[in-house]
Amino acid sequence: MGCGALLATGCLLCLVIAKNPNGIAVAGSSFRRSQQLSCVFETSKAIPPSKELETIRLNARLLLSGTKPEEAQRSRSEDHPQYNIPSFVVEESSVDILQHTHEDIDTLDCRISTYFTTDTQIIWPGREVRGSSSDSWFICTIEHTAEKHRTTAFLMQTPGERESHSQGQPTQEIAQQTHVSAVFLVHTGASAVRSALSKDVLFDCAFSIDHQAAVTVQWILHRKGGLRKLLFIYNGSRKVVEHAADRAEMFLEEIPNGNASLLLRKVGMRDEGTYSCSVSVSSLTWEQTIQLQIEEKPTVFVNADSLSLVEGEQHKLICDMRNFYPLGAQAVWLRELQGSRQVPEVVRNVFSSSHRESSNGTYSFSRYFLLTASLRDNGHVYTCRVEHQSLQTPIRRSIIVKVREGTSLVWLLLVLLGLSVCLAVLLRYLHRVRSTAKHKPY
Ligand SMILES: *[C@@H]1O[C@H](CO)[C@@H](O)[C@H](O)[C@H]1NC(C)=O
Numbered sequence: 001m002g003c004g005a006l007l008a009t010g011c012l013l014c015l016v017i018a019k020n021p022n023g024i025a026v027a028g029s030s031f032r033r034s035q036q037l038s039c040v041f042e043t044s045k046a047i048p049p050s051k052e053l054e055t056i057r058l059n060a061r062l063l064l065s066g067t068k069p070e071e072a073q074r075s076r077s078e079d080h081p082q083y084n085i086p087s088f089v090v091e092e093s094s095v096d097i098l099q100h101t102h103e104d105i106d107t108l109d110c111r112i113s114t115y116f117t118t119d120t121q122i123i124w125p126g127r128e129v130r131g132s133s134s135d136s137w138f139i140c141t142i143e144h145t146a147e148k149h150r151t152t153a154f155l156m157q158t159p160g161e162r163e164s165h166s167q168g169q170p171t172q173e174i175a176q177q178t179h180v181s182a183v184f185l186v187h188t189g190a191s192a193v194r195s196a197l198s199k200d201v202l203f204d205c206a207f208s209i210d211h212q213a214a215v216t217v218q219w220i221l222h223r224k225g226g227l228r229k230l231l232f233i234y235n236g237s238r239k240v241v242e243h244a245a246d247r248a249e250m251f252l253e254e255i256p257n258g259n260a261s262l263l264l265r266k267v268g269m270r271d272e273g274t275y276s277c278s279v280s281v282s283s284l285t286w287e288q289t290i291q292l293q294i295e296e297k298p299t300v301f302v303n304a305d306s307l308s309l310v311e312g313e314q315h316k317l318i319c320d321m322r323n324f325y326p327l328g329a330q331a332v333w334l335r336e337l338q339g340s341r342q343v344p345e346v347v348r349n350v351f352s353s354s355h356r357e358s359s360n361g362t363y364s365f366s367r368y369f370l371l372t373a374s375l376r377d378n379g380h381v382y383t384c385r386v387e388h389q390s391l392q393t394p395i396r397r398s399i400i401v402k403v404r405e406g407t408s409l410v411w412l413l414l415v416l417l418g419l420s421v422c423l424a425v426l427l428r429y430l431h432r433v434r435s436t437a438k439h440k441p442y
């Protein structure tokens, strides 16, 4: 029975996995405990008059079982009678589609879709070639909801099992099972990698195939501006590296074990973008992508630790953020009484310098304001709080301000007056001493 018939029933789909004993050992315990994973089955159907393709999504479930599929089906039906419906049974194969999924099922996202090749027949060693390939291949993607990893498997329909089941329940279309076998998968780690400048970055990519095969692995960087850069090509049939960009390496001795990871040395801003790991075997090619984002933490300085000011004195308080990447650092100046538990107030009338870009691509700028010391500033702490995507918690730098009472102008004038009076008296005295000396009679 084809997909159309499955869709016509419009009901839920189930995927039953008949695990091989080795496979179950690596599956996560909660995955194993529940033996099922909710999936979405996606396919497209031609709408009769226009023949336009419409995408159809159905709820589906991925069921894992260490037992025979029939037993899994039975125990499941007892718990959830409504799930006694069409299902895919993934037969035992050397390609374990769960080998990289260790997490709780709640953190896993699963999608299954039909795989079409319009003009080329998929030829797969050791498998029967069928007349129409449109209904014999499926793709199943299991992804971490926080994008920590993604596994995509090609599932091939196995005709024998399918027929036997149809014979078993000829009238009950709703209980139709489609038996499939995983023949090829590609796995990647986190979909986004962050790295500091000049570090070496490992882009994890792995594959698994149900037979000994020559694979070709190709790594391509799609830069943010749309430029495409070929990084690495390993040709498995000739066992040669056909291309290796500067600073890009693969672990050649590990490729036969399914390791297609790429190591890029001393990354810089020009390496930012989307990395695609593409694995080809026979007539199938699958690629998965990983983003690289460079991040540098700002170094933050303020222009003093503490200030001792006289009332009325002006002082520029500067917060300098240096060598961060990418743009987008935010800084606020806060004012609070030392030791107080009150929420600090945000200083207003703060200015920004323009951004300076250094030769390595990092940015620097400062935020400053002019403090006119008043007595109510005494004992206050001015804190510069910096936030940036590279920081888990904001950076804080503080200046403690002491302000003492100013000498008033009137007082200053009085002092000056007093001094001049003294000076006048002194000068007069000196003058008198000199004149008496002049008139000495010898
Ligand atoms: C591939 O091999 C490298 C080097 O041994 C290792 O660091 C990396 O984790 C491996 N990756 C995978 C996906 O197995």
Ligand SMILES: *[C@@H]1O[C@H](CO)[C@@H](O)[C@H](O)[C@H]1NC(C)=O
Pocket (backbone or CB within 6 Å): 197, 198, 296, 323, 358, 359, 360, 362
């Ligand atoms: C970038 O350049 C600046 C000065 O040009 C330097 O202070 C900073 O350490 C450099 N950053 C890195 C990560 O190399």
